[in-house]
Amino acid sequence: MPTTLVWFRDDLRLTDNPALTWAAERGDVVGVVVDETTSRPLGRAATWWRDHSIAELSERVPLTRAAGDPREIIPKMASELGAEVVWNRRYHSTEIDAAVKDACGARSFPGFLLTEPWEMRTGSGMPYRVFTPFYKAVQAHLAAHPPSVLPAPALEGQSRIDVPTYPAWADTLAEHNTPGELAALDRFHAFLDGLADGAHYSNNDLTPGATSGLSAHLRFGELSPGYVWAETVALAEAHPAAAADAYAFLRQLVWRDFAWHRFYHLPDLHLHNVRSQFDAFDWAWSEHADPMAHPYAFARPEMDGTAEHLGQLAAWQRGETGIPLVDAGMRELWLTGTMHNRVRMVVGSWLTKNLGIHWRHGEEWFWDTLVDADVASNPFNWQWVAGSGDDAAPYFRIFNPITQQEKFDPLGKYVTKWRPAALLPGYPEPMVDVKESRKVALAAYEDIKGVSGPQVG
Incomplete structure (x- = not known):
């Protein structure tokens, strides 16, 4: 029977896995996961999750793990096995996939998204930039083309792939x-x-x-x-x-x-403002070493430790801002690798608007500490809350963390769970005044309102 090499990426499952189903119906299956050295390194929390997910998958699928450049690894494995290559599509590192396909041929399948990026277009044939019409178009598309779910194929697994040893912080994850x-x-x-x-x-x-x-x-x-x-x-x-x-x-x-x-x-979404007029915004920003070499986002000495905002950034990262809801959210993030969606918006607004720190510093920290850190969603959502992105929250919409806590955590249960000291007498005052920092943010926004510049994309 023919052998098919299934390259697993962000599709670590058996159920409704089109590439795997096609391969299993054809004959023998060999799976491979590659720790790629050709793209932005995963943060530590997401790496922890991925390692454990791969280990679980290896018990149910014949799976090999390799590290390096997939443009070398995949064609070499396919040649040694005499195998055809298949994968489920991804929408980043597309130049890598194209090179592998050129080298050994491959079949690709949908499955990571509800709709393909080239399928959904406005009436003028352009990609959607506003969510509500996009949502309505997706609903209509899926009503006309309901997803068909593929059952998990029956496969023989192998011995569990070992999970690397992690430092003590991973115990809480x-x-x-x-x-x-x-x-x-x-x-x-x-x-x-x-x-x-x-x-x-x-x-x-x-x-x-x-x-x-x-x-x-x-x-x-x-x-x-x-x-x-x-x-x-x-x-x-x-x-x-x-x-x-x-x-x-x-x-x-x-x-x-x-x-x-x-x-x-917009494949450089994590690096550049979607709304180019925000290039003129006076974000507090410290250039630092290449994230490919130093992927972790702690405020570091080479980021010019004399800059006032780096102390504020470090306090934000530690959950020591003096704002109970912000500090609770940042502690939840550090201990669990997750954060409630509403609180993500609040902590993002506090960093980018009240503290005036560039959204890229926040995006990098989330990239390193979120177990769900996503190549697209992480920078997209940071640009949304910062006001610089597609269909973004208007810049002048500045979340007041005090009223947000009163509205969404009126009994203090969330704050008590993650930062109980924040509700006790003697908790430090906010690092900046909520109302005054809002005024400063709005004044900074007024300075760029008249700056011309198209929205990118």
């Missing part, structure tokens, strides 16, 4: 996270069961369990978005009372597509 497809399926179906039983979904509610908790599982492809869409729509149809919550959840899934569609057209 393990306390709060279970990587892998099996855990992803369990969590997803528990979430759907909750909706069917009357639970409510909200990406603003800080109460534990109000969100799905699926972001890292989706990021590494342990769940396919098509499977999530199909199962959630079926739940909404079977339980009409749950439909509103189900579609509120699916709206967030489409936001993920939106980020990736924009990244496909």
Whole structure:
């Protein structure tokens, strides 16, 4: 029987894996994952998740792990095996994939997104830049072309690929996270069961369990978005009372597509403002060593330690800003590798607007510390909250962290869980005054409002 080499990337699953299904129906399967040295290195938290997900997958799929340049590794393995190569598409490092395809031929399949970036166009034939019409177009497309879910093929696994030893900080990640497809399926179906039983979904509610908790599982492809869409729509149809919550959840899934569609057209999204007039904005920024050589985002000596904003950046990273909700969110991030969506917006607004620090510093820190750090969504969302991106929150929309806490954590349960000292007498005052720093931010924005410059892309 012919052998097929399946190159696993951000699709660490068996269920609804088009490339793997095609290979299994054809004959023998050999899987490979590559620790690529040709693109932006994963942050430490995401690397931890990926390593554990690969280990879990290796128990159910014949899997080899290699490190280096896939343009050399994949053709060499294919030649040695006499195998055809297949993969599920990704929408970054496309020049790498094109080179591999030229070298050995390959079949590619969709499966990482609900829709392909070249499929969704406005009436004038341009990519969407505004989310609401994009969302409506995706809904219409999926109603006409419902996702078809592929069952997991029956495969013989192998001995578990060992997980590298991690420093002590990873112990807390393990306390709060279970990587892998099996855990992803369990969590997803528990979430759907909750909706069917009357639970409510909200990406603003800080109460534990109000969100799905699926972001890292989706990021590494342990769940396919098509499977999530199909199962959630079926739940909404079977339980009409749950439909509103189900579609509120699916709206967030489409936001993920939106980020990736924009990244496909703007591959330097993590480096450059989408709205070029923000190039003239007086962000506090310290150039530093090449992130390929120094990928971790702590404020470092080579970043000019005399700059005042680096002390503020370090305090923000440690969760020592004097703002209870911000500090609780940053501690949640450090201990769990995740942060509630509403709080992500609050901490991002505080960094970029009240402190006036460049969104790239925040994006780099999240890239290093989030288990769900995503090539597209991470910079896209940072540019959204900073005001410099597509369909962004207007710059003058500055989240007041005090009123945000009063509105979304009125009893202080979230802050008590992650930063209990913040609610006790004697907690330090905010590093900058909330109202005065807002005025400074708005004045800085006024300085660039008249600056001409097209939106990129």
